[in-house]
Amino acid sequence: xxxxxxxxxxxxxxxxxxxxxxxxxxxxxxxxxxxxxxxxxxxxxxxxxxxxxxxxxxxxxxxxxxxxxxxxxxxxxxxxxxxxxxxxxxxxxxxxxxxxxxxxxxxxxxxxxxxxxxxxxxxxxxxxxxxxxxxxxxxxxxxxxxxxxxxxxxxxxxxxxxxxxxxxxxxxxxxxxxxxxxxxxxxxxxxxxxxxxxxxxxxxxxxxxxxxxxxxxxxxxxxxxxxxxxxxxxxxxxxxxxxxxxxxxxxxxxxxxxxxxxxxxxxxxxxxxxxxxxxxxxxxxxxxxxxxxxxxxxxxxxxxxxxxxxxxxxxxxxxxxxxxxxxxxxxxxxxxxxxxxxxxxxxxxxxxxxxxxxxxxxxxxxxxxxxxxxxxxxxxxxxxxxxxxxxxxxxxxxxxxxxxxxxxxxxxxxxxxxxxxxxxxxxxxxxxxxxxxx
Amino acid sequence: xxxxxxxxxxxxxxxxxxxxxxxxxxxxxxxxxxxxxxxxxxxxxxxxxxxxxxxxxxxxxxxxxxxxxxxxxxxxxxxxxxxxxxxxxxxxxxxxxxxxxxxxxxxxxxxxxxxxxxxxxxxxxxxxxxxxxxxxxxxxxxxxxxxxxxxxxxxxxxxxxxxxxxxxxxxxxxxxxxxxxxxxxxxxxxxxxxxxxxxxxxxxxxxxxxxxxxxxxxxxxxxxxxxxxxxxxxxxxxxxxxxxxxxxxxxxxxxxxxxxxxxxxxxxxxxxxxxxxxxxxxxxxxx
Numbered sequence: 213x214x215x216x217x218x219x220x221x222x223x224x225x226x227x228x229x230x231x232x233x234x235x236x237x238x239x240x241x242x243x244x245x246x247x248x249x250x251x252x253x254x255x256x257x258x259x260x261x262x263x264x265x266x267x268x269x270x271x272x273x274x275x276x277x278x279x280x281x282x283x284x285x286x287x288x289x290x291x292x293x294x295x296x297x298x299x300x301x302x303x304x305x306x307x308x309x310x311x312x313x314x315x316x317x318x319x320x321x322x323x324x325x326x327x328x329x330x331x332x333x334x335x336x337x338x339x340x341x342x343x344x345x346x347x348x349x350x351x352x353x354x355x356x357x358x359x360x361x362x363x364x365x366x367x368x369x370x371x372x373x374x375x376x377x378x379x380x381x382x383x384x385x386x387x388x389x390x391x392x393x394x395x396x397x398x399x400x401x402x403x404x405x406x407x408x409x410x411x412x413x414x415x416x417x418x419x420x421x422x423x424x425x426x427x428x429x430x431x432x433x434x435x436x437x438x439x440x441x442x443x444x445x446x447x448x449x450x451x452x453x454x455x456x457x458x459x460x461x462x463x464x465x466x467x468x469x470x471x472x473x474x475x476x477x478x479x480x481x482x483x484x485x486x487x488x489x490x491x492x493x494x495x496x497x498x499x500x501x502x503x504x505x506x507x508x509x510x511x512x513x514x515x516x517x518x519x520x521x522x523x524x525x526x527x528x529x530x531x532x533x534x535x536x537x538x539x540x541x542x543x544x545x546x547x548x549x550x551x552x553x554x555x556x557x558x559x560x561x562x563x564x565x566x567x568x569x570x571x572x573x574x575x576x577x578x579x580x581x582x583x584x585x586x587x588x589x590x591x592x593x594x595x596x597x598x599x600x601x602x603x604x605x606x607x608x609x610x611x612x613x614x615x616x617x618x619x620x621x622x623x624x625x626x627x628x629x630x631x632x633x634x635x636x637x638x639x640x641x642x643x644x645x646x647x648x649x650x
Numbered sequence: 651x652x653x654x655x656x657x658x659x660x661x662x663x664x665x666x667x668x669x670x671x672x673x674x675x676x677x678x679x680x681x682x683x684x685x686x687x688x689x690x691x692x693x694x695x696x697x698x699x700x701x702x703x704x705x706x707x708x709x710x711x712x713x714x715x716x717x718x719x720x721x722x723x724x725x726x727x728x729x730x731x732x733x734x735x736x737x738x739x740x741x742x743x744x745x746x747x748x749x750x751x752x753x754x755x756x757x758x759x760x761x762x763x764x765x766x767x768x769x770x771x772x773x774x775x776x777x778x779x780x781x782x783x784x785x786x787x788x789x790x791x792x793x794x795x796x797x798x799x800x801x802x803x804x805x806x807x808x809x810x811x812x813x814x815x816x817x818x819x820x821x822x823x824x825x826x827x828x829x830x831x832x833x834x835x836x837x838x839x840x841x842x843x844x845x846x847x848x849x850x851x852x853x854x855x856x857x858x859x860x861x862x863x864x865x866x867x868x869x870x871x872x873x874x875x876x877x878x879x880x881x882x883x884x885x886x887x888x889x890x891x892x893x894x895x896x897x898x899x900x901x902x903x904x905x906x907x908x909x910x911x912x913x914x915x916x917x918x919x920x921x922x923x924x925x926x927x928x929x930x931x932x933x934x935x936x937x
Contacts, residue, residue, distance in 0.1 A: 221686075221690070222685070222688075224663050226685075226687065230757075242757075244757060245758070245821075246707075246758045246759050247706070247707065248660075248706070250749055253740055254736065256748070257906070259906070261825045262905060262906060263822050265860075266907060270662060271662045271663065272668075272782060273662075273667055316667075320670070320687050330689040330690060331681070331687055333687070353673045360671055360894070364854070368859070370671070371664040371782050372781060372782070374858055375858050377824075377825045377860075383829060466686055475853065476757070478755055479758065480757075554766065563826070646662050
């Protein structure tokens with residue numbers, strides 16, 4: 213037996229891929245998450261109302277999603293409906309998170325794979341395509357920062373935000389601050405589009421060199437958005453079956469167990485999800501497959517091109533990355549639209565009475581639907597459950613790794629392209645290990 | 651060009667993400683190792699090694715001890731690396747039993763019996779607390795930490811006005827009430843610990859209407875003392891500014907949300923029966 217172990221970089225957290233082959237025949241491909249902090253245990257006995265401050269620390273990359281999911285879970289338990297202005301500001305928070313994350317994943321995590329460098333900070337534009345790549349790191353950080361500034365504006369601080377509270381948000385956004393943010397986003401939009409165009413071109417060149425976009429068998433898709441002008445604040449989960457077509461199931465977070473099977477694995481600290489025995493996929497490609505139109509001009513044009521060139525549903529692995537770029541543009545345009553309206557109204561939160569019981573909070577995080585579930589007794593957390601988007605993708609990652617391994621491992625030898633392929637496959641799913649293991 | 655590396659142990663990557671926002675280093679420093687953004691096998695020789703996260707697995711411990719050998723200066727970044735941070739909630743005795751009951755996973759790094767700060771195992775030249783530290787703090791740590799200018803405590807950076815005649819009778823829950831702009835959060839009945847939390851973050855949370863939970867830890871006045879001194883000081887602040895009964899304050903101060911603050915005291919983990927390896931950090935070495 214030959215065991216190949218690939219440490220992973222340019223993803224969030226600690227994980228590795230282990231591929232076993234015998235006589236050039238692939239036996240298994242495992243995705244191992246190698247860290248564990250135990251938030252399910254850490255929050256035991258914590259006053260329920262402190263969850264929105266404690267649980268963002270599950271992940272510094274996804275802290276906004278955890279912050280909002282925690283508040284929504286408590287509101288579900290307490291029976292509170294926040295005022296419309298609060299919901300709008302929370303949508304802005306989720307858009308800031310989306311913008312920040314997709315810029316990071318696209319340009320810092322996966323662009324180096326297209327350019328053959330170890331890091332975006334290593335790109336020497338003079339040796340590559342001068343014009344398109346000049347100052348690529350600085351431009352990528354500029355776009356990314358527009359996202360972090362948006363989170364700061366709507367959330368107080370961009371990592372571990374604080375402004376969403378049970379019943380609403382701690383305050384609105386002044387017209388002056390909204391206008392300044394809008395101007396920053398307007399500056400970032402053409403930069404983001406130009407970077408994404410370059411990214412698309414380099415991805416196309418990569419697919420031509422490899423002879424594939426990373427073909428894999430069809431999968432089922434899971435997301436909390438669909439239709440037109442998706443709202444990442446989240447309402448229902450939706451499933452698309454392997455055959456594509458219409459949504460085959462739509463359900464609230466509290467019913468997720470009837471549709472999703474989540475199982476622990478002994479070789480990893482991350483669990484894995486399946487749907488009626490089928491491989492499931494979440495994240496950007498799930499959304500691109502379930503969303504018909506985005507309702508903002510530039511992003512929608514990219515989406516139509518994507519659907520035209522790759523079909524709907526599309527299944528190839530590297531298309532996750534392209535779909536992320538479309539959402540990057542959408543997040544900027546949609547946030548600009550929201551910031552044009554009044555956000556400094558008087559009613560930002562409503563009073564509520566805490567009570568014991570159970571609550572579920574759902575958001576569409578950049579990596580897919582995130583559910584927080586709390587059981588509250590005597591005002592304290594008796595049980596907490598975190599249903600994590602990356603976990604939904606674990607089996608899909610392993611299947612795609614196996615396809616890549618079978619492509620590059622032959623009885624003669626292991627093609628050196630395998631190591632790069634492992635990196636590309638895993639990064640296409642943009643897994644977050646801190647979240648997956650929590 | 652100075653070379654630096656970032657070693658991430660068991661943490662949330664929030665510190666790394668904050669560093670990415672401090673884009674000024676891109677022109678001045680060569681980042682040679684940081685798995686989040688750079689593909690590199692090992693920590694090479696560096697001028698500065700930033701370490702984030704707590705020591706939770708035997709792999710964390712191995713990487714930590716191996717990496718510091720190649721570094722001229724070691725900086726403990728973020729509250730987890732300095733005192734365990736939120737992970738220290740798992741060191742409560744009743745919670746540790748859950749960890750110890752985890753099924754054995756033979757293929758992944760073994761969990762240590764508890765989470766440890768970095769300086770349990772290696773010498774640290776500079777501590778930079780915060781959950782996470784701001785981008786400004788990162789630049790200060792990389793360039794010249796001794797020239798960093800900040801107020802002593804978060805309270806002085808917050809900008810909210812204190813009112814002598816506005817004395818709440820009870821604490822509000824962290825999630826409750828309508829926050830008045832520009833008015834001190836203590837006057838409004840929130841358990842804000844900004845009056846003794848180390849300044850330098852520029853008070854983003856209280857400015858946004860949320861009480862300070864003390865992620866930067868004790869100010870210079872308290873950092874070399876025991877937690878009892880801090881408890882007394884906070885009680886005094888609330889006695890002077892509010893009519894809230896003392897037992898309410900005491901209960902609130904020991905709540906998990908303030909774990910980010912509490913675990914930074916050298917004695918506090920001992921009080922929760924799971925500690926033993928904390929020691930006071932000399933204030934000259936804390937940014």
